[in-house]
Amino acid sequence: MENTNSTFSNFVHFHWGDSLTLGLYFLVVVCVGIWAIVRSRKNSAQDYFLASRSMTFFPIGASIFASNIGAPLFVGLSGSAAASGIGGMIFEWHAIPFILTLGWIFIPVFVACGVYTIPEYMEKRYGGKRLRLYLSVLSILLYIITKISVEMFAGALFIKMLFGWNMYASCILILAFSAFFTMVGGLTVVLITDALQTVVFIAGAFVLMAISLYKVGGYEALKTKYMDAVPSTVLLSNKTDDCGYPRSDSFSLLRDPVNSDYPWPGTLIFNIPSDIWFWCTDQIMVQRSLSAKNLSHAKGGSIVAGYLKILPFFMFVLPGMAARILFPDEVACIEPKICQSVCGNPSGCSNIAYPLLVMRILVPGLRGIMLAAMLAAVMSTMTSVFNSASSIFTMDLWTRFRKNASSLELLIVGRIIILVLAACAIIWIPIMQSGQASELWQYWQALMSAVGPPWGLVFLMGFFWKRTTEPAAFWGMLAGQLLGFARLVMTFAYKTPVCGSQDERPMFLRIHFLYIAAMETAVSAFVMVTLSFLTKPRTEEELCRVTWWTREQKKESNDPAQMNIENICFEDNSSWYLITTTVLRPFSSYESFQLQKAN
Template sequence: MNVVALSTFILITFLVGAISWFKTRRQKITTAAGLFLANRSLTFTAVGTALFFTNISAAEFVGNSESVYVNNMSVMAWGVSSVFAMVLVSEFIIPIYLKGAMSTTPDFLESRYDSATKKLVSLLFLISYVVNLLPIVLYSGAVALNGVFHFSDHWNISYGNSIWILIWCIGLIGSLYSILGGLKAIVISDLVLGVFMFTAALLLAYFGLRHIGNGDPLLGIHTILSSKTEHFNSIGSAKDAVPFSTIFTGMILMNLFYWGTEQVIVQQALASADLKTSQKGIALACVGKLLGPLLFILPGIIAVHLYSNLHNTTETFSRVVSDVSPPMLSGFIAAVILGAAITSFSPALNSASTLFILNLYKPFKELKGKPVSEQDLLKNSRRFEMFAALLAMFIAPLLLFSNGNFYTFMQKMNAAFSIPIFSIMFVGFVTKKVPPIAAKIGLAFCFSGYILTQMVFDTGIHFLHILTILFLLTIAIMLIIGKMFPMQNDYVAQNKQVVDLKPWKNRHWFNGLLILLMILLFLLFSKIGIAT
């Protein structure tokens, strides 16, 4: 194990933690709002970086690089096309949440349907986080770190055992971040990591191209643009993991769910000082998503020109880092990977605790007629975070047995929870008389339908197209029930006037520019661009 790389890794990791502690050392968390929403005081830069880095985990580095190496750049669609969904969320959905002073996205379901629907969806979110999101973040982080430092070789243990150990190390560090620092500490870490991540991406690109070009980065650029260019194609065919047609079906639905209703993401936007700040923060996060090809795709392209046949393709990214980077840069990138894992794990843990405490624990106590103090909420939120973290750390190593492309596997798992929840949220947004029973039936139908089509029946249809079919059928069922058994009174959203709802006046032209850049990226990475 290279001493310089390990020393740099420890130094950078310590530096990020020290800056976060220094910036939050005078902050005492005494309320649930302080722990979960940073007292609704975040600036637009804090919101933007928090949104971006909560979305970015080691899974992005690991999954995207593997997909490009095995297939092509069609995997880019997940990140780049999300800009369109983010613009819609900024314009239409975030104002609804802020108007109702909502702390969690299921709060809308209570307002629109009833408390039972809110509790049911909160429970689904918690199951999704504990058995899917948190384990994936831990596993991908462990895979990336082992690939850079080759712990399994140096410790003389099996690959599986080294992944176990690293999962528990990342999980314990991330738990401490969330439990002791709350959302504010996580946001500060995101700001620091933002600078480090883009610096690391540029340096990795330089040394990777230099390696391909035998010391000349310009020759490296010429090489990747003149050979094996089919890997640059972002317009996926029917045989690719992400066919281009899926962008307009299930992918847009999953992106709308993720950026508009996923608690771990929306919580960052709800912590903003006002609507204008939230909208500017989302626009800033969009810029980060458009830079995704530089951050996550290029290492896969470099790997295509370095390795003819990798045995373990999930280590594509870490192999590139290990083989082309000088020791100091390897340690630097490893620290960024660990930071990305922590700043995805910690917000997810914080959001899981938010859902449990505010939507399940507190209502249960109040129903029993027992007073609930802020100290009681804080104490039990930290207990729940430790429980959820430990459970995730036990589940994460089981991903060693997952088959196929890791990124596609991750998205399939996410879909099982996302589309059923988004379907009833969508109907709630656009109708006023559909009753609560329709939401419960729709949720059960969509969830069971997806499980049956993915695990029981082989339809031969891409899972993203299946999601669209189920989404439309769920909406139809809910509308029919709404027609037959409408609510007596129309739903009317209440303005609780907690934050200023004046929108950002320059949002339209800026959002238009973002969408134009999104389209140009797809044209650049296509057969009419550089993938000739």
């Protein structure tokens, strides 16, 4: 076997046709980005961070979808499919009702109280400063370790396999292009380029799916051949364990509650708080909906994103499973030394499933299109994360120390922090590599489960239980997340054992991360309910417009954001009215339809 670097660099010779299609893609994105920059107004913080609240439903929905897709799905979900079948898809389809919940339940409250960021909402709902400060710092930290670094790592892996470039050089290339549009154009440019890039990577992914299914003989053949896709080293050995063989439940979404990688009580029930955190209260998702010109467009964006979330099964899962069939010795390798020589990871090489397909079954030209599609996904997520993180730092942290900062100062600070975030993410990549084991998808889900459930619970109780108090929210979230953080630290301290070896890690690490998420939720709920009854609740006046039950209360204010709420919520648009009353009417609430009709 060759060493790792030579193996990567000799996988494929990049053809001039690939360079041409890739160059054309970048040219189109640059032209669209420049047009969006010229078109957008960046004279105020609202223009830069919320796109002047002028966006329509399709760019919003496409951006919500694109912001979530990124390289972790190209590399992570397809790798999970190669390793264990369709089970990872449960996270994608489970998200759909919560994407709709964002538009129908959460956005009306966020708009009603006139906020820019999620930490700002927490201060308005609960009062005090510490909860907003804590969430601001935690949000930025999570963006670094769960989004920016994961995107860069997965995207750089793709580029390294194509060009043989150094991992850090690849990361810098991705960062530079993504940061440029975010820094210069703000959310308007992010949304418009996201819409374009959504079309690019969906088209590219479906082309690869069609070719890979053709190579394996169609879907029915895939179902049969996948279960026989075993590395030759396993077939030649006399091992009696299941290492190297596909899981018996590879074609099941709902898996055994004890002896499986995705136990169904965890995926269906215990993952709900994490989904609420990720889809309904994460700044990236919320900021897109807050840019809508009215609530109908915000709801329409959720509908578009919900439909698009059906597609990852075809875009990533089927190609990932086909990759195991076509290249079992590499994708399904089980011997640590062989895996190390193939992909540089002794724990396994399922993460290279999608890149291998691109390099080995696509003709010149199409390879360039697929690389463009992957880069489109990466940059869509990166630009979204950069914009949201800079919004939180600028509006929640910087303004705390510079209360009279001008709009120009806020814009400059928002751009500078993007460079700082990028540098921090590069530093985190080696740590992430050491703790991700064989499947990037599992690493990503475990990271989010470590902090998401208490966060989601704080919002749920704040939205629907007016008795919840600030001390209850702060200490309840902290108690649950301490449990999650303890598990996370131990994950990096104790490496996951390779298949066939005895698991000697502490019992706490052998419990599935989704069950740990349930423990986090239970601890947070207990602390929050107990402290809520022991502390003084907020008055009705203080809760005006910050809960589901008080979102329509009238409140006199000199705050321009509050004074313009009625215009933000109920601005009419005749073309959108035609769409909502025909195509989307079955999905719209009766109240919203009547309001549009009345206008």
